[in-house]
Amino acid sequence: MYQPLADRIRPKSLDDVVGQRQLLGEGGLLRRIIDSGNIPNMIFYGPSGIGKTTVASIIARQTSRKLYHLNATTASISDIKSIVDELDTFLAPNGALVYLDEIQYFNKKQQQSLLEFIEDGRITLVASTTENPYFYIYNAILSRCTVFEFLPVEAEEMVRAVERGFQIACEGRSITIAPETAEEIAHSCGGDVRKAMNAVELLVNSTADGETITPESAAQVAQRSNMRYDRDGDSHYDILSAFQKSIRGSDPDAGLHYLARLLEAGDMISAARRMLVIASEDIGLAYPQCAAIVKACVDSAFQLGLPEARIPLAQAVILMATAPKSNSAICAIDAAIADIRQNGPGDIPSSLKDCHYGGAKKLGRGQTYMYSHDYPNHWVKQQFLPDHLADHRYYEYGPNKTEQAARAYWEKTKGSQP
Structure with a gap:
């Protein structure tokens, strides 16, 4: 039966995991937790192909627990209940570790239904997600889990995995790997070990015995795979x-x-x-x-x-x-919006209300309005804000040359009138 290279090369111990030194290196928090054997409910957050599933498998192996691997895109709560039914039987004598991949695809009801099983300790949940858990996972689950962020694997670390991948894929074959080929793949796979292994496997399978795999052919396979991007992610x-x-x-x-x-x-x-x-x-x-x-x-x-x-x-x-910088505009509009939300809009001064219709004078609309262009420098002092906001100020002149010039002009203009 065909087994992808990415599965054949999957590490069996924490020391063999490529990358994630911040979590699994000597003294790393996740490593200390795994070594203690007291495994809490956890969420592994990070892009695909960087070892989340591998680490979950190692946890299950080191703690002698049966690993149940579910994917939230196809699994349901009935699958969780079926696992619970196997507990305390010869099928799972030391308890179960449920690895739920892509937990963000569980809706709120499905996620909340996990609570009864993880709160009483019947199962240990290790969930993984490629999306920010603080956006996609509900608080009830988050509050009961420890979040660990997995990072894309650095190219220097990836070289080690690529070289091992070539060694395994080329067993029994007379294929030469040119210098810098592994480095080319390591730099082109965007920190994704699975993608790197797929490239290695494709190169080996498309190369005849006696031929050489070159960096140029590796670049053709990798193409733009180092661009990790999702418009909705x-x-x-x-x-x-x-x-x-x-x-x-x-x-x-x-x-x-x-x-x-x-x-x-x-x-x-x-x-x-x-x-x-x-x-x-x-x-x-x-x-x-x-x-x-x-x-x-x-x-x-x-x-x-x-x-x-x-x-x-x-x-x-x-x-x-x-260019010179100023955020005075966004600060001013945000201050105005906050003021309206806190104090209400208030009534528009009658002098500013529309007076271009019959009966406007009887309502007192526009009677005291002063037309700015009839006054020196096209300005005259009058109230424009609603009464209860009359003394509120939102705009503050920035320290840049342009705004300070405007400030000087208006201070001179407004100060010239009583």
């Missing part, structure tokens, strides 16, 4: 967050890096939308023309299409990253 929002924070932090190189990742993943729309936000949120009134320039660059990008679209988008990123 955590990596999407993590990249966009890093993209905006890099520009806000005035680092053009990092901004271009994250733009390149978005474009390589084919997600120009998300990049463009975020850039339009950044122009007003982070550059704002320090360089008001920036919003118009970024909009022009985005429009040009969509008219051009990729690959040429990368040029105006890069221009906009560099412009924003090197």
Whole structure:
């Protein structure tokens, strides 16, 4: 029976696990827990192919528990109940460890139904998810589990697994592995051990005895597999967050890096939308023309299409990253919204209400309004906010040259009138 290389190479002990040194290395918290034999309910969070299932299998083996492997996309509560029915029998004499893969696909009712089984200790739950558990797993489960984050495997660690994969896959074959081939795969698989093993297996199966597997052929197999990206997953929002924070932090190189990742993943729309936000949120009134320039660059990008679209988008990123920064606009509107929610909107002053209809004068609408353009410097002192908010202020001038110039102008203008 065919067994994928990724399964054949699966480690049997913690020392053989590739990566996750922060959890499984000497003194790592998860390692200490496993070595103690007192296994709590746990959630393993991280991308696929980095050892979550492997570690669960090792836990079951080291604690002499029967491992039940379920996938939330196909499993149901009846499967959990069937496992409970086997407890205290010769089938599971030391208790059961239930590994529930992709727990985020269990709905709220299904997740809550697990509580009665994990609270009384009849089963030990180890759940895994590729999505942020604090977004997708309900609090009742989270509060009873310890969350461990698994990270993509570093290329230096991955080389070890790739070399071992070639050794196993080439048993009984006369195939030569050229230098740097393992490094090429290790750097191209995006930290995913399973993906690396699939590449190794494909290369070996497509190579005849007496031939050599080269880095060039490895690059063809890997292609763009190092781009770990899901438009609806955590990596999407993590990249966009890093993209905006890099520009806000005035680092053009990092901004271009994250733009390149978005474009390589084919997600120009998300990049463009975020850039339009950044122009007003982070550059704002320090360089008001920036919003118009970024909009022009985005429009040009969509008219051009990729690959040429990368040029105006890069221009906009560099412009924003090197421009002066101000968040006074977002702070001002957020303060206004918070004030309305806390204190209510209030009635609009009668002087500001619409008076362009018959009977408006009888209602006292617009009678005391003063037309600003009839006064020096096109300004006259009057109340615009509702009475109960009349003294509230939302906008604070930023320290940049543009806003300070505006501040000086209006202080001079408003101070010239009694």
